[in-house]
Every structure is written in C-alpha cells, then in structure tokens.
Amino acid sequence: MASNTRKGRIPYKTTGMGEYVDEIYSLGGFFGDWAHLYRRHNLAHPLRWSDDRLMYSGLDPAGLAATDATDPRGTPLRLLEGDGVAVLLSQRAAAMPFAEKNVDAHQIRFYHRGRFRLETELGPLETKPGDFVVIPRGLIYRETPLAPEGNVVYVFETEAPIQLAETLWDSVGYASLLVDYSEMEIPEPAAGEDPAAAGDAEHELRIRYDGGWHSMTYGFDPCRDVIGWVGDAVIFKMNVWNVPTTGTSHGHLTPPSGAVLWGEDRAFFFNALSVPPAPRVPPPDGSFGAPSHLNDYDELWLNHASQTAPQTEGHLWLLPRTLPHPGLKRAAGPPSDAGPIRTMKINFDTKAALSWTEEARAALFADPLTAKYTSFFGVPLEAAPENVRRRAGHDGARS
Numbered sequence: 001m002a003s004n005t006r007k008g009r010i011p012y013k014t015t016g017m018g019e020y021v022d023e024i025y026s027l028g029g030f031f032g033d034w035a036h037l038y039r040r041h042n043l044a045h046p047l048r049w050s051d052d053r054l055m056y057s058g059l060d061p062a063g064l065a066a067t068d069a070t071d072p073r074g075t076p077l078r079l080l081e082g083d084g085v086a087v088l089l090s091q092r093a094a095a096m097p098f099a100e101k102n103v104d105a106h107q108i109r110f111y112h113r114g115r116f117r118l119e120t121e122l123g124p125l126e127t128k129p130g131d132f133v134v135i136p137r138g139l140i141y142r143e144t145p146l147a148p149e150g151n152v153v154y155v156f157e158t159e160a161p162i163q164l165a166e167t168l169w170d171s172v173g174y175a176s177l178l179v180d181y182s183e184m185e186i187p188e189p190a191a192g193e194d195p196a197a198a199g200d201a202e203h204e205l206r207i208r209y210d211g212g213w214h215s216m217t218y219g220f221d222p223c224r225d226v227i228g229w230v231g232d233a234v235i236f237k238m239n240v241w242n243v244p245t246t247g248t249s250h251g252h253l254t255p256p257s258g259a260v261l262w263g264e265d266r267a268f269f270f271n272a273l274s275v276p277p278a279p280r281v282p283p284p285d286g287s288f289g290a291p292s293h294l295n296d297y298d299e300l301w302l303n304h305a306s307q308t309a310p311q312t313e314g315h316l317w318l319l320p321r322t323l324p325h326p327g328l329k330r331a332a333g334p335p336s337d338a339g340p341i342r343t344m345k346i347n348f349d350t351k352a353a354l355s356w357t358e359e360a361r362a363a364l365f366a367d368p369l370t371a372k373y374t375s376f377f378g379v380p381l382e383a384a385p386e387n388v389r390r391r392a393g394h395d396g397a398r399s
C-alpha cells in the first residue's frame, strides 16, 4: 500500500525528534503496512499488567544451568518455545561423547562465548565468539569445546528452512555491499584420502526426534566418513562482526535491514546489529536510535557485546507482539573519533508466539520496565524517562 496518508498534525519528520513520543506501528514483521504515530505518552510504559506475558521480559543467563554444563551427555536448556521455534542455552564444558542429529529442527548455533571444534558430516569447522553456524535438519555434527570454562552457545531451532537474507536486497542490487556471503566458511570433508579415517569402532548418534532424545549406533564415525560432496552450501559458518550495519543520514532503519538469515515464508529473520553510522542531521529532522515501535512478530534480542555496558553481555530479551517497545531516540551526536564501538546485538524476530520455559521464567528480571533500560539498552537509569526513574525510586537527578 502506498505510504501517502497524513492525518492530524505532523510535528516533525518521522526520522526526527521533538516533544512527542513517536511510535511505529507495523504489520508483517516490519514488511507489511505501517503507521507512524505522534503521541503524548509512551505506550511501552504501562503502570501495571495482569499477565507477565503481555510485557517485555529479559534474563541474565549467568543464573541458569544447562545440564550439558556438567554432564557431557547433558542437553541444552530450553529457554523459549513457540510454534515451530525454540531457543536453547548450551553451556557445554566437555566434548559430546556422541555425534548428534536433529531431525525436528534446523538450527542457527550462535557462539556467544568460548571456542569449539564443530565436526560435521560434511567436515569440521572451528568456531569463536560471534560465529554462527547454520545446521539444517538431519545433518550430523559433534561439538567439542576447546576449553571447559565459560562456554555459552545460544541455539535457535526452527521448523522453517533457513535462507540467506540476500533476496531482501534484490531491489537495490549489489547485495555484496551489505552482507558478503562469500565470506562464509564451508567445511571440507574430514575423511580426505585416509581410508581408515572413520575407523571401525562403534559410534553413537544421539537423535532429536519428535520432541524426544533417541539414539542409533554405527560401526564408523559419521563425522569422518564423507570424502567429498558437491551441491549447495547447506552448512556454513559466518561471523556477526562481518555484517555491516546500515544507516541513514537522518535516522533509524528497521531491524530487517540488518538481516543475515531469514526463514522460508518470513517465519523469522536473524539480524546482527552493531552500532549504525551516526546520522549527520540534527533534531528536529534527524535522530539516532529506534523510536517506540510495535510489530506483530515476537522479537528476541541478545546482547552479544556491549562496550559501554559489558555487564549486560549475554542478556536475552523477549519483546512480545502485544505492546510497543519503548525506543531510545536521541539527538545524533557528532561522529566519534574514539574508534570502532564493539557493540553487537543479535535479533531474532519470529511469527511464532514465544513463551519462556519454567526454568527461564525463574531467572527473569524482577521489574522489566527498569531492566529494559539498564539491561536491554545498557544505559544508566538516569538516561531513562522520568516516569521509569520514578518507578525505580530514583530521584531522577542526572549524575
């Protein structure tokens, strides 16, 4: 639909900022119809709510323990579940004593902390923090941490096949300007020319099938058996720091502009968002940061790296489709000469209605409204709006 409707008073440009809260209402996960509203109050700041599912919520994984942290045969901890989507936390300290196959779901394994050797049916990969590996359903892999301490892997499981988001940029051409997919690393078969590579010992394959764990035994190692393959890059590794974050001279771009991967039928999009270029246009026409906004997808956010608030790294947030996210629009400052800012957020927006599991719910921040600023945005409470500071019992004085 053409975006040509204007009603009431438009106090400043949609990209700018001024005395009103501006909020984007959008459909279809930011891809559909939208309206930019200028309002007096922020709908993201309710006084109270009848059910926590209506509210955004976040957690620090430091308080959680997956069984694979202490037991090599353990499993990742399921944090969020929804129709065709699950998000899991793995803290694996020791090598998998089996190979593994997920029949139910495709995976994006996001390596937040730790280094791993990831053997796959098609060959091995080495991973470091910021890497993500796409493993389609049915392909076999075996994960071995290179050190036991501090490992954190977030696993995004999806029923929808995972695709490169380059098709999003078809209309502007030159997709490599945005994400250079030729930077992906594709495994080389591990068996090579050694006929004994797969051995003749028994190897267990742990299988995720129909929601349960099962196993199958082979008389060889399925991760050292393939000598060659041709075809599509069905399994690959990329790194979030190689994903450029786009910007405009005036202000904000929607999250899908940072999409690296997306699901068939737009079931989800997976974004890597570092700090965008500082817009050069001052208020009232320009601004920096997202306005308050609402879309009809559930939004999941992970603070992978935060230069200014390292205590928030690893924090995971669910922003449900029921209410706007408050936004943190501010005046664009002059370009900094402090060098690159090492801040990276991972964003997974999905059609699925996600719910925290019981284990995850126990770790949620007590007051999501204040934590939204201190954890999600990683700013001191002094930077939150006055009503939020008051709620936290803060005197509101800037220090």
Ligand SMILES: [Fe+2]
Pocket (backbone or CB within 6 Å): 293, 299, 319, 325
């Ligand atoms: Fe959002």
